[in-house]
Every structure is written in C-alpha cells, then in structure tokens.
Amino acid sequence: MNSIIEYKNYRVYIQAYYEERKALGFTWRDFAAQSGFSSPVFLKYVSEGKKNLSPVAVERVANAMSLTGFELVYFRAMVRYDQAKNDSEKQSAFADMEAVADANKTRIMGIDEFTYFNSWKYPVIRELAVAMPGASLQDIADACCRPISLTEVSDALEFLTNARLLKKDKNGRYRLAEKILSSGSADFVPLAVRNMHKQMGTFALESIENVPQDERKFTGLTMGVSEEDYGRIVAELAECRRRIMSIVSSGKNVDRVYRLNMQLFPMSQKLKKNNEDFTEKG
Known part of the structure; x- marks a missing residue:
C-alpha cells in the first residue's frame, strides 16, 4: 500500500x-x-x-x-x-x-496546479516575464496593476521555473515552457480555481471605476433560456474561448496582460415546465 x-x-x-x-x-x-x-x-x-x-x-x-x-x-x-x-x-x-x-519531503500530486490556480500572481507574472525580456524584479512589479512586493515576484518566478511553466534561455530571458497545467488535473484543484475566479471577479468590478472605458470591455445579456439552449450556449462559450486562445497564440509583440472572464449564471430559480399557468385555479 x-x-x-x-x-x-x-x-x-x-x-x-x-x-x-x-x-x-x-x-x-x-x-x-x-x-x-x-x-x-x-x-x-x-x-x-x-x-x-x-x-x-x-x-x-x-x-x-x-x-x-x-x-x-x-x-x-x-x-x-x-x-x-x-x-x-x-x-x-x-x-x-x-x-x-x-x-x-513529499509532494502532493497536483500541488503545482493548486498553487498556480490559487492566486492571480502566477498567471500574470508568467505572461509578464515572457513579454518583458531582461526585465528586473522591480520592472515586473511595477507592471502589475495589483500591489506586489519584489519578494513575491521573485518567489513566483522561482515557482514557475521549478514547475516548468517558464524556462530561462542562455541569456537569462524567460520563455514559456511546454508544460500545460489543467484545472481538472487533481480533485482539489477546483478549490484553487474558485479562489482565482473570486479574485478576478473582484478585480473586474474594481476596473469599472479604475480603468478607462476604452481599455476594457464589459457587455452582458439577461435572457430566458431552456435547458437544451443552455448546453448549446456553454458549447459556444467553449468554442469562443478556443478561438481567442488561437488568436493569442499566434499574436506577437505583447504589450499588456489582460484577463478575460466568461460568466454564465442563473438569475432565477427553475420555472415550471411547459409554461404551466401560475394563476390560481378553482
């Protein structure tokens, strides 16, 4: 055993x-x-x-x-x-x-995934380190919209390198490593992902006041949806996310790190089926 x-x-x-x-x-x-x-x-x-x-x-x-x-x-x-x-x-x-x-001296399987998804620092610094070749810790810290210390930047870079999410070339510049972390790779990782969504949701709300309108995009719909249509919408969102990732992957000359939240959630309880009459009978 x-x-x-x-x-x-x-x-x-x-x-x-x-x-x-x-x-x-x-x-x-x-x-x-x-x-x-x-x-x-x-x-x-x-x-x-x-x-x-x-x-x-x-x-x-x-x-x-x-x-x-x-x-x-x-x-x-x-x-x-x-x-x-x-x-x-x-x-x-x-x-x-x-x-x-x-x-x-034992690592829990999936701990890298848990750590990465548990804080906004890791995905943001991972992108900045690649987009800012030769940058100092202070440069990266200053580029973050959220307050972050030099120690936190250093620790994040060390983690990302050890977890093979970043690699240094012979000139000391960071490159994206081939390893991909999956949010479904361990049964406890969804806990970290929920924390990430909470953090990013808070940041999104704050950006309404703190970020100029021409540097952000907020849009939404409130709509009546059937269970069948819900499944189709979820599939469409997944395809949209895939297409956006394709655009990002082929893009060059990154000059900013963005976060895209895709949210679909209920605003009512489930209604009676078949548009059943809600008026009192008899």
Missing part, C-alpha cells in the same frame, strides 16, 4: 487499506468491529461516500489502521478537507495536508 501522503481522499485510502487485506480474509465486518462500529457495512458506506466520519469516528478508524504521528495528522486533515462545509475550511485542511507532506 502506498504512503498515506500519496492519497488526497480519505475514502480512497480506507478502500485501499481494505483491499490490501481482503486477500487474507479481512472483511468490512472485521474492519467495523476493530473500529468499534455496530454496523458491519458502515465503513464500506464511508468509502463509497454514503456516510461521513464524525470526529470520534475518525480517531476510531485511525486507531484500527494503526495510524500514528504524521500519518494520523494527515488522515485527520484529509477527513476535514473532504467534509468541509466551505472553501475556507477546505483551504485550512489542505494547508495542513501540505505541511505534513513538506515536512516529510
């Missing part, structure tokens, strides 16, 4: 623990009994996502699996992450998981 730090989902870890011992006659009933549960299938349901672990149950299961030290700390954090009620709790739990991994 792999080290616990190679797991990000405690339910998968419980399943892996069971599978490793099943060949020796170990059953879900045995697992439950060792953990102090009366239901013989309780932990099976937990592994399938049908049940959760209470704080007390976490300690029972960890004890049954003989988890101690950093393994116990990591397992507790995995449970907290999975069962968190909001993004703030998830962030806290993930930070604890990352701290355990770092202390044991």
Whole structure:
C-alpha cells in the first residue's frame, strides 16, 4: 500500500487499506468491529461516500489502521478537507495536508496546479516575464496593476521555473515552457480555481471605476433560456474561448496582460415546465 501522503481522499485510502487485506480474509465486518462500529457495512458506506466520519469516528478508524504521528495528522486533515462545509475550511485542511507532506519531503500530486490556480500572481507574472525580456524584479512589479512586493515576484518566478511553466534561455530571458497545467488535473484543484475566479471577479468590478472605458470591455445579456439552449450556449462559450486562445497564440509583440472572464449564471430559480399557468385555479 502506498504512503498515506500519496492519497488526497480519505475514502480512497480506507478502500485501499481494505483491499490490501481482503486477500487474507479481512472483511468490512472485521474492519467495523476493530473500529468499534455496530454496523458491519458502515465503513464500506464511508468509502463509497454514503456516510461521513464524525470526529470520534475518525480517531476510531485511525486507531484500527494503526495510524500514528504524521500519518494520523494527515488522515485527520484529509477527513476535514473532504467534509468541509466551505472553501475556507477546505483551504485550512489542505494547508495542513501540505505541511505534513513538506515536512516529510513529499509532494502532493497536483500541488503545482493548486498553487498556480490559487492566486492571480502566477498567471500574470508568467505572461509578464515572457513579454518583458531582461526585465528586473522591480520592472515586473511595477507592471502589475495589483500591489506586489519584489519578494513575491521573485518567489513566483522561482515557482514557475521549478514547475516548468517558464524556462530561462542562455541569456537569462524567460520563455514559456511546454508544460500545460489543467484545472481538472487533481480533485482539489477546483478549490484553487474558485479562489482565482473570486479574485478576478473582484478585480473586474474594481476596473469599472479604475480603468478607462476604452481599455476594457464589459457587455452582458439577461435572457430566458431552456435547458437544451443552455448546453448549446456553454458549447459556444467553449468554442469562443478556443478561438481567442488561437488568436493569442499566434499574436506577437505583447504589450499588456489582460484577463478575460466568461460568466454564465442563473438569475432565477427553475420555472415550471411547459409554461404551466401560475394563476390560481378553482
């Protein structure tokens, strides 16, 4: 069985623990009994996502699996992450998981993706570093519309280089590396992507007041949409994004970094089907 730090989902870890011992006659009933549960299938349901672990149950299961030290700390954090009620709790739990991994010189799979999508700094500095060959840290910091320190710029460049998102040529100039980070490459990355969308959404609102109208473009529609048309619109947005990426990829002489937010969200609850009459009857 792999080290616990190679797991990000405690339910998968419980399943892996069971599978490793099943060949020796170990059953879900045995697992439950060792953990102090009366239901013989309780932990099976937990592994399938049908049940959760209470704080007390976490300690029972960890004890049954003989988890101690950093393994116990990591397992507790995995449970907290999975069962968190909001993004703030998830962030806290993930930070604890990352701290355990770092202390044991292990990288959580997908951590580069999480870091990159978790802050506006990384995608912006990545673009600026390439568009400003030979620029100093101060030059890059000054080019950012958001406040950023020289240390943050330096740390961002180091991360981007180590993550193979940037590479330095023999003249010390940055080039885009071939590696592409996917926002769907790890099950916890969507948390970072949501943080990115929140940051960029806030910046977009601020730009209404702070950026001249001829340097930004805001447009929108409020419309009635069927479920079928919604799917067609989503596909059209994806194609539009692809075409824009094609324009950017073939473009030259970059002189500014922009952010494009594409947002489609409901402004009402779902209505009755078939335009059913809302007037009172009888």
